[in-house]
Amino acid sequence: MKAIVQEITEKYSLQNVVFQRDNIAFVDVEKKFAIDLVTFLKDYHQFSHFVMMSCVDWIEDGQFQLLYLIHNPTLKVDIGIKTYLNRTEPTMQSAHHLWKQIWTYQREIKEAFGIDFPGSPNVDENFVLEGWTEIPHMRRDFDTAAYSEKTYFPREGRFTHDPATYMREKLYPNQPVTAKKNTNEQ
Amino acid sequence: MSIYLKLGATLLGFLIVLNWGMLMSAIFRKIVARLAGRHGIPFYQPWIDLLKNIGIRTTLSHGVMFYLGPIFRFTGALGMFLFMPALFGSDLWANFSFQGDIVLILYFQLFGMLGMALGAGEGGHPHSTIGITRGLAQHAAIELPLTLGIIALAIQYQTLSLNEIIAAQQGGMANWSIFTNPVAGAAILLAALGAMGHSPFNLVKAPNEIPIGPPTEYHSTYLGVLMSSGAVLHVMEAALFMNLLFGGATSWPEFILKTFLIYFYSVFVGAVFPRFRIEQSVVWFFKIPLALGILAILLISF
Amino acid sequence: METMNDKINEMLQRSAQNASQNEKSFIRPEDEEREVIAPDGSTIKINPIYDYFSGKKPQEEKPLNGVVEKFLNWARAESIWVLGFGTGCGSIEIPPLMTPRFDAYRFGVQMRATPRQSNAFIISGYLSVKTLKRVIRSYEQMPSPKYVLALGSCTINGGMYYDSYSTINRLDKYIPVDVYIAGCMPRPEALLSGFMKLKELIKEGKAEKANEYARNFDEYKANQKKIIKDWNMPDYNW
Structure with a gap:
């Protein structure tokens, strides 16, 4: 594992290599080398199992982060390859030729974040939503509560209790409020 | 005896059979419920369901054949009743049985299925078509051992009249065809499992796989007609096997007891065995029942 | 077979045009209202959504007495x-x-x-x-x-x-x-x-x-x- 990470770090001049555990490492790679790195690991180091692909919206940095998590079944190790996209022009090279399940992941990310993967099969089809006309719903600048209020006829008189206070008032009204113990500190 | 008296008696007999069929279906569901440890429906539930279906306000049609489907099925049930001697030795309840009625009854058994095929086909629902295809395939497989067994009995008694077959079986249980010709009896009884349409062979109407099957599009009064003709069909099929194998009936209590036992033979088999897929059930009928049917013919001919 | 493909392409093009005209068209190309040539050679207008299904509105049904x-x-x-x-x-x-x-x-x-x-x-x-x-x-x-x-x-x-x-x-x-x-x-x-x-x-x-x-x-x-x-x-x- 260490040797593999060492090799790809030198080959692709990676920054920010994190060993989460002995058998999981996360690396940051430039956008243009990301698919090359996944292909290299798959072809030369038997990372033959594609675990998952996900996307995070770092709205403060103006970036989308894509994560490709791949697994080597013989060594039983995982490597997560993280890459960053500009939020203003979210387009990424498609990896549909490596594993077929990436088609679906890319279709989902296209719908949820609006990141385009040119050439990926069926990428324009609906994934979960039908007839969505707003901005992609998983982007953090999409206000879901405001959208819901505008669209779905909220019923007047609905309010939310804080579960802890509400239970204390209703179930144990006579019990004095004790100082909250922090169980994490020993 | 005037024809009016005879018609009145036949009508009364039909009502008895209809209500007995509905009660049997209620008892069937009650028994299945008790097997599962449930309390089950009230025994009068089928009549309420029938009333409810008649009381439904929306009635949609998909065309003429859609109307005719339930009517064909009802005709099949009615025809089976009309030409089946319900009680032996009674002029009133022998209905309109005549020389060669077995052939007609076998035809009427298929007639309702064909009517459903046409009606459900016009309904246009894909699940109806799947149900019909399965139903006809399975029916073809059932008919073969059933007909072979019946032909063996016809050769044995040298007649195609049900009345004469019953007459030949009178005079004690030892004269029943099930004992005088056990091979043909076995073929017919195994085919009866399929003809009754209970569990191992009920993929045609499988509610979990193809919603309801052929009657998917049928609702309100159409469904009411289908339900009541289904009740009559069940009794008449049991009556057919009773007349062929178990010496017929000479009184209504005997009729009710024998049809009950024959019907619940298939119900209990169904309560124990899980459902066959259609290709499995067709193959099942083509193995032992068909072999028994051929053997019955060979034994009786030589 | 080629004419079939041509037809499909034509339909797709038309739906693409519609998409650019309106914001987005959700009706599938084969369900769109269009003119087709009938088997007897005449041109007829079809609207598949309403041809396959009835467009009648529901009516109130009064209870009986x-x-x-x-x-x-x-x-x-x-x-x-x-x-x-x-x-x-x-x-x-x-x-x-x-x-x-x-x-x-x-x-x-x-x-x-x-x-x-x-x-x-x-x-x-x-x-x-x-x-x-x-x-x-x-x-x-x-x-x-x-x-x-x-x-x-x-x-x-x-x-x-x-x-x-x-x-x-x-x-x-x-x-x-x-x-x-x-x-x-x-x-x-x-x-x-x-x-x-x-x-x-x-x-x-x-x-x-x-x-x-x-x-x-x-x-x-x-x-x-x-x-x-x-x-x-x-x-x-x-």
Whole structure:
């Protein structure tokens, strides 16, 4: 594992290599080398199992982060390859030729974040939503509560209790409020 | 005896059979419920369901054949009743049985299925078509051992009249065809499992796989007609096997007891065995029942 | 074969043009209104959505007089056939209803697999817009009189999904509701008590929500079309 990470770090001049555990490492790679790195690991180091692909919206940095998590079944190790996209022009090279399940992941990310993967099969089809006309719903600048209020006829008189206070008032009204113990500190 | 008296008696007999069929279906569901440890429906539930279906306000049609489907099925049930001697030795309840009625009854058994095929086909629902295809395939497989067994009995008694077959079986249980010709009896009884349409062979109407099957599009009064003709069909099929194998009936209590036992033979088999897929059930009928049917013919001919 | 491909390409092009003209067209190319050449050589206009299905609006159906209607209402109340369609997490509460412990069959409640034969529709829990479209189709296919039981707080005010972008908040804006069963999730006992309440309503002749739907049809349709943007079916699904 260490040797593999060492090799790809030198080959692709990676920054920010994190060993989460002995058998999981996360690396940051430039956008243009990301698919090359996944292909290299798959072809030369038997990372033959594609675990998952996900996307995070770092709205403060103006970036989308894509994560490709791949697994080597013989060594039983995982490597997560993280890459960053500009939020203003979210387009990424498609990896549909490596594993077929990436088609679906890319279709989902296209719908949820609006990141385009040119050439990926069926990428324009609906994934979960039908007839969505707003901005992609998983982007953090999409206000879901405001959208819901505008669209779905909220019923007047609905309010939310804080579960802890509400239970204390209703179930144990006579019990004095004790100082909250922090169980994490020993 | 005037024809009016005879018609009145036949009508009364039909009502008895209809209500007995509905009660049997209620008892069937009650028994299945008790097997599962449930309390089950009230025994009068089928009549309420029938009333409810008649009381439904929306009635949609998909065309003429859609109307005719339930009517064909009802005709099949009615025809089976009309030409089946319900009680032996009674002029009133022998209905309109005549020389060669077995052939007609076998035809009427298929007639309702064909009517459903046409009606459900016009309904246009894909699940109806799947149900019909399965139903006809399975029916073809059932008919073969059933007909072979019946032909063996016809050769044995040298007649195609049900009345004469019953007459030949009178005079004690030892004269029943099930004992005088056990091979043909076995073929017919195994085919009866399929003809009754209970569990191992009920993929045609499988509610979990193809919603309801052929009657998917049928609702309100159409469904009411289908339900009541289904009740009559069940009794008449049991009556057919009773007349062929178990010496017929000479009184209504005997009729009710024998049809009950024959019907619940298939119900209990169904309560124990899980459902066959259609290709499995067709193959099942083509193995032992068909072999028994051929053997019955060979034994009786030589 | 080539002419077939040409036709498909032409259709796709046309839908692309439509897409650029309007914002976005959700009707599939093969369902679009267009002119075709009939087998006898004449040109005819077709609109597949309305050619395959009837576009007729639902009508109010008046109850019968006095005793007859009362008798039928008794029969309807004692024989409630429920459409087996689970829309949300609450559908997990429906199978136990049929098991020995709760046994809804005692009360004449049975499950049916097709909307044509059902009278009651349990909206079980949260309802996403995508499912609402199917719910409307199924509801409209059920023969009248029909009843709706709304299960769980999600159907009343959105419940814990009140701020979600994809689930509705109030069911009664889209289809009329006979009985609400509150809770998150209501247990099968609550569902049984809802059935009892529904039976009372039917016997009193108050469960005429199918007629209400027909009367306020335009209002309900407007609400439905407001959130179902890809409306590609007839206005009433017979």
